[in-house]
Amino acid sequence: xxxxxxxxxxxxxxxxxxxxxxxxxxxxxxxxxxxxxxxxxxxxxxxxxxxxxxxxxxxxxxxxxxxxxxxxxxxxxxxxxxxxxxxxxxxxxxxxxxxxxxxxxxxxxxxxxxxxxxxxxxxxxxxxxxxxxxxxxxxxxxxxxxxxxxxxx
Amino acid sequence: xxxxxxxxxxxxxxxxxxxxxxxxxxxxxxxxxxxxxxxxxxxxxxxxxxxxxxxxxxxxxxxxxxxxxxxxxxxxxxxxxxxxxxxxxxxxxxxxxxxxxxxxxxxxxxxxxxxxxxxxxxxxxxxxxxxxxxxxxxxxxxxxxxxxxxxxx
DNA sequence: TTAATCCCTAGTCAATTACTAAGAAATCAG
DNA sequence: CTGATTTCTTAGTAATTGACTAGGGATTAA
Numbered sequence: 487x488x489x490x491x492x493x494x495x496x497x498x499x500x501x502x503x504x505x506x507x508x509x510x511x512x513x514x515x516x517x518x519x520x521x522x523x524x525x526x527x528x529x530x531x532x533x534x535x536x537x538x539x540x541x542x543x544x545x546x547x548x549x550x551x552x553x554x555x556x557x558x559x560x561x562x563x564x565x566x567x568x569x570x571x572x573x574x575x576x577x578x579x580x581x582x583x584x585x586x587x588x589x590x591x592x593x594x595x596x597x598x599x600x601x602x603x604x605x606x607x608x609x610x611x612x613x614x615x616x617x618x619x620x621x622x623x624x625x626x627x628x629x630x631x632x633x634x635x636x637x638x639x
Numbered sequence: 640x641x642x643x644x645x646x647x648x649x650x651x652x653x654x655x656x657x658x659x660x661x662x663x664x665x666x667x668x669x670x671x672x673x674x675x676x677x678x679x680x681x682x683x684x685x686x687x688x689x690x691x692x693x694x695x696x697x698x699x700x701x702x703x704x705x706x707x708x709x710x711x712x713x714x715x716x717x718x719x720x721x722x723x724x725x726x727x728x729x730x731x732x733x734x735x736x737x738x739x740x741x742x743x744x745x746x747x748x749x750x751x752x753x754x755x756x757x758x759x760x761x762x763x764x765x766x767x768x769x770x771x772x773x774x775x776x777x778x779x780x781x782x783x784x785x786x787x788x789x790x791x792x
Numbered sequence: 793t794t795a796a797t798c799c800c801t802a803g804t805c806a807a808t809t810a811c812t813a814a815g816a817a818a819t820c821a822g
Numbered sequence: 823c824t825g826a827t828t829t830c831t832t833a834g835t836a837a838t839t840g841a842c843t844a845g846g847g848a849t850t851a852a
Contacts, residue, residue: 487640487760489728489753491810497749513828527811529830536830546819547827562752575642593779595772596650599715599764600642606759607640611752619748644841666797680842682799689799699850700796 489570495523496531496569497562503541504557504616505623511543511550531569538568557620563611573611574604642723648676649684649722650715656694657710657769658776664696664703684722691721710773716764726764727757 498521506512514532518525532551535541542554553560566573572580579600651674659665667685671678685704688694695707706713719726725733732753 487642487723487726487728488730489640490808494729494749497752501748511828515828524811526813530811533830543829544819545817545829547825548820549818549828551829570640573640575640576647577641595654595776596647598775599650599767599772602763602767603760606763607756610755610759614752614755619752622751623748643839664797668797677842679844683842686799696798697850698798698848700794701851702797702849704798 487575489566492531493566493570495521495528496535497565498523499528499532500535500540500560500565500616501619503551503553504560504620507553507557511548511552513550534568535565538564540565540568553616557616560616561612562614563608566611573607574600576600579604640728642719645684646719646723648674648681649688650718651676652681652685653688653693653713653718653769654772656704656706657713657773660706660710664701664705666703687721688718691717693718693721706769710769713769714765715767715769716761719764726760727753729753732757
């Protein structure tokens with residue numbers, strides 16, 4: 487039930503972009519340095535975020551990335567699901583339409599539980615935006631050691 | 640963010656034991672058959688459940704397992720955490736006391752989010768007992784195909 | 793005594809994770 | 823125009839984890 491580095495690093499990167507929102511393209515190199523992530527790896531994470539229209543890219547020298555929307559319009563939920571897939575405890579709760587993972591899917595006592603877990607997770611992450619994180623960051627900034635955020639390994 | 644087979648199979652097995660609560664020891668072989676799980680594998684899952692005092696065992700022929708408490712006193716949460724460890728999206732939210740996973744742990748914008756996720760998950764699973772599952776099962780039994788429950792792979 | 797059962801440990805195979813590496817394409821500055 | 827900078831893409835790889843299989847010892851009812 488752990489988040490992988492994809493989601494964690496991706497969220498860190500998006501938060502970094504949010505802090506620099508409106509200041510033109512930010513290079514991956516600078517994000518990678520601030521957040522202590524490998525550039526090559528970060529490139530692989532930013533790619534799906536771009537394809538999901540969460541960030542825009544500017545190629546070439548002095549290029550970089552910027553949020554495609556304002557921070558209050560990007561939720562933690564959409565970031566994490568873009569990078570990790572559905573935040574569900576089982577596959578059976580996210581079957582889309584035809585293909586049933588369950589044989590006897592009419593009713594399942596455990597599936598009900600997994601659905602409740604799924605709903606509670608999505609409810610939390612969908613209610614938090616990057617703007618919330620920025621506000622949180624600014625109101626607690628004095629108690630932070632550095633600009634960066636926790637590894638949360 | 641997926642549950643492994645350990646948690647899913649373990650919950651199935653515990654539900655099976657709950658359905659047979661008060662009827663003496665139930666053999667792993669019979670549980671394994673009903674729930675379509677390998678006996679050898681199930682043995683490895685029941686072991687931690689026994690050490691956590693959730694089930695009691697009777698050795699020898701006609702032996703088996705039974706719940707150590709009544710179904711309303713065993714939550715889904717304790718079963719899943721026994722088999723999967725803490726249902727947390729990151730390790731940093733479950734550090735116990737001294738050993739800090741975070742360097743700059745004074746405040747962390749992402750940790751706050753992971754803590755909220757953790758809390759919402761534990762809140763759900765700790766509120767559901769095996770008795771709830773039994774009640775749910777009985778009130779929907781007619782719409783179930785077989786006695787067993789969904790694979791939820 | 794035998795069959796059934798719990799109990800424990802070791803090994804194995806496949807998939808996933810977390811990267812590293814490298815090179816092509818685009819673009820800005822000089 | 824050229825070169826440095828940056829995005830973009832794909833391939834490879836090492837370590838870990840997951841999901842078992844296998845086998846043998848201990849215990850006990852019949």
